[in-house]
Amino acid sequence: xxxxxPENHSPTSVTNARPAVKVYVxxxxxxxxxxxxxxxxxGVEFEELDVSGxxxxxxxxxxxxxxxxxxxxxIDDKPYGGYTDIAQLDQQGRLDGLLGxxxxxx
Ligand SMILES: N[C@@H](CCC(=O)N[C@@H](CS)C(=O)NCC(=O)O)C(=O)O
Numbered sequence: 001x002x003x004x005x006p007e008n009h010s011p012t013s014v015t016n017a018r019p020a021v022k023v024y025v026x027x028x029x030x031x032x033x034x035x036x037x038x039x040x041x042x043g044v045e046f047e048e049l050d051v052s053g054x055x056x057x058x059x060x061x062x063x064x065x066x067x068x069x070x071x072x073x074x075i076d077d078k079p080y081g082g083y084t085d086i087a088q089l090d091q092q093g094r095l096d097g098l099l100g101x102x103x104x105x106x
Pocket of ligand 1: 028029031068071081083084085
């Protein structure tokens with residue numbers, strides 16, 4: 001994509017950076033495996049944060065997401081919920097756009 005720099009009015013090249021995806025997980029968690037599998041199936045890189053046994057991190061997650069379960073998926077620091085939430089977004093055709101992918105492309 002090409003943008004015009006308002007300072008010097010010359011076109012500057014802008015790369016479409018992929019959003020930062022973070023998945024908060026615990027060690028034994030089937031839904032975490034499903035969420036990671038879905039993201040991997042889309043070729044998306046993500047940071048996996050293990051909050052097993054970390055009470056303050058779990059408390060922060062509950063306060064931030066309003067949910068008590070893991071996984072919790074964040075895209076550019078915005079919480080989108082767990083596996084069933086992102087799977088639903090995918091079924092609605094909304095997940096790819098949130099992940100910075102071309103919708104519908106394998
Ligand atoms: N609908 C949720 C269900 C998640 C869920 O039940 N996760 C389990 C672990 S796999 C959980 O957090 N259980 C409560 C706990 O571990 O404290 C999702 O799809 O992410």
